[in-house]
Amino acid sequence: MLRAVVFDVDFTLARPGPDLGPAGYRALGLRYGLSLDPSCYDAARAAAFAEVKQHPELDHDDQLWVLFTERIIQGMGGVGDTRAAAVEMERRWTQSAHFELYEDAREVLELLARRGLKIGLLSNSSRDLGEFVVHHGLAADALLTSASHGKTKPHQTIFRAILDLLGVDPAEALMVGDTLDEDVEGARAAGMSAVLLDREGRHPGLPDRLEDLRGLPALLAVARDEREARGPRGAT
Numbered sequence: 001m002l003r004a005v006v007f008d009v010d011f012t013l014a015r016p017g018p019d020l021g022p023a024g025y026r027a028l029g030l031r032y033g034l035s036l037d038p039s040c041y042d043a044a045r046a047a048a049f050a051e052v053k054q055h056p057e058l059d060h061d062d063q064l065w066v067l068f069t070e071r072i073i074q075g076m077g078g079v080g081d082t083r084a085a086a087v088e089m090e091r092r093w094t095q096s097a098h099f100e101l102y103e104d105a106r107e108v109l110e111l112l113a114r115r116g117l118k119i120g121l122l123s124n125s126s127r128d129l130g131e132f133v134v135h136h137g138l139a140a141d142a143l144l145t146s147a148s149h150g151k152t153k154p155h156q157t158i159f160r161a162i163l164d165l166l167g168v169d170p171a172e173a174l175m176v177g178d179t180l181d182e183d184v185e186g187a188r189a190a191g192m193s194a195v196l197l198d199r200e201g202r203h204p205g206l207p208d209r210l211e212d213l214r215g216l217p218a219l220l221a222v223a224r225d226e227r228e229a230r231g232p233r234g235a236t
Contacts, residue, residue: 002220004118004141004168006159006187007109008177010125012197012213014099014136019092022076029078032085036076044075058155060146062126066090094127096135102199104213109138111217120144120162122175124152124182142166153177154186163192176216195219 007013018024022038029036048071055061070086078085092098109119120142121129129143142165146152149161163173170191177183178197187194195216198209210216 001172002117002174002193003172004120004163004166004174005112005216005220006120006122006162006166006173006175006192008153008175008179008183008197009121009123009127009129009132010099011178011199012176012183013105013109013121013138014101014132016093017098017100019098020089024092025073025076025089028085028089029073029076032081034073034078034080034082034085036073036078038076040076041072044072047075048072054152058152060124060126060150060152062090062147065093093125096127096132099132099136101136101138102213106136106138108213108216109140112220113139115217118142118166118168120166120173122153122158122162153182154189156186156190159187159190159192163190174220176210176213 022041025041026036026038048068051071052064052068055064066086069089070082073082073085073089113119118141119139121133121140122144123129124146126147127145129145133140133143142162144158144162144165146158149158151158153159159175163170166173173192175183175187175192175194176197177194178199180196180203184194184196196203196206196209197213198206198211201211203209208219210219
């Protein structure tokens with residue numbers, strides 16, 4: 001029986017606000033004497049993802065994110081004190097005020113809680129999730145970041161740690177996130193169920209993916225009905 005749902009945070013429950021986007025980079029760059037082209041942001045971000053890899057042992061390392069951000073700044077045309085600008089931009093990512101909730105986030109979390117499900121938030125970040133839920137008016141039963149745990153998703157220990165905080169077994173929990181490798185495959189390797197939230201339609205052929213969170217309650221209801229139809233031992 002499902003007892004808990006664990007949500008990724010960035011691009012699942014919340015999206016970066018303007019200060020973390022192309023215009024924000026441009027304005028920040030001007031303060032450091034950098035001329036950044038907002039039209040180059042998407043290509044620069046994709047190139048940074050391709051270049052900057054996770055820690056080989058999946059250790060949380062804030063300096064990797066600073067390097068990632070610096071590569072974006074350089075890809076947007078930044079020449080000069082790109083390191084200092086990257087440090088400040090990365091600091092913004094730790095501040096809840098720079099994020100906006102998706103319209104479906106609060107209503108779905110509240111609906112699941114009313115149905116008796118425990119809610120966990122799990123993030124590869126250094127953000128204070130306690131402050132995040134207060135700032136955005138959310139409620140959760142357990143919060144965990146890679147900064148506090150030490151390992152990042154998809155390391156199995158971070159999933160087990162959030163399950164311990166929730167007091168549930170892996171088979172009793174579902175992970176919802178926007179990445180296949182970190183969220184879906186990582187959770188399944190830890191024994192959880194998992195579903196991909198594909199807001200941007202990057203995986204149209206994937207079965208059981210969600211295009212938004214409003215489809216989650218119905219998906220859970222279908223899974224419950226299928227379990228009940230099979231009976232306690234899968235009998236027909």
